[in-house]
Amino acid sequence: MPDVTKRWRAVRRRDKYYRKAKREHYRSRAVYKLKQIDYKFDLIRPGDTIVDLGASPGGWSQVAAELVGAEGKVVAADMDRMTPIEGVEFVRGDIRDKAVVDRVLELLPEGADVVISDMSPDISGNYSYDHARSIELCEHAFRFAEEVLKDGGNFLCKMFSGDMSRGFVGKVRGAFDETHIEHPKASRATSSEVYVVGLGFRQ
Secondary structure: OOHHHHHHHHHHHHOHHHHHHHHOOOOOOOHHHHHHHHHHHOOOOOOOEEEEEOOOOOHHHHHHHHHHOOOOEEEEEEOOOOOOOOOEEEEEOOOOOHHHHHHHHHOOOOOEEEEEEOOOOOOOOOHHHHHHHHHHHHHHHHHHHHHHEEEEEEEEEEEEOOOOHHHHHHHHHHHEEEEEEEOOOOOOOOOOEEEEEEEEEOO
């Protein structure tokens, strides 16, 4: 095993959110980012219909299913496989593919209350390139949200900060009553990731 992999695994084992996720039977430490953002902005409510883009391994879908309760609905989509979660419908495929978008939309005849996306590009090590690819994924999530959200709906997506961020945030700001940029405590201090929060979609 390469030394860098050993170091990464050792750091992860010491991470309090990683350990907390293991104790609480969540699939990833990222669940606490969603929980912290939801607590601050009241993003997801009981009975809501949620779409989780880039869902695998399923941590955010677990939290979404808890928050919406038995009367709500969660539809998850990802290119990778995902072990089933009770109360979550899963579509496997690339959300950049119109056929996959159509399959997700078929499950949402009345639209969605919230679209959440933790999609992230494979990291190349070239930050400018990774940032541009992150913005591309954000754009796809945003276009999907525009297509499916009900009036007053909410949006959340992960974005790597950079010189293209302002343009994307401006698009979100133009479609929602409120727009916020959030770096939750569960995000590592050294991470360039932020979360774009759109509240109150205007159809």
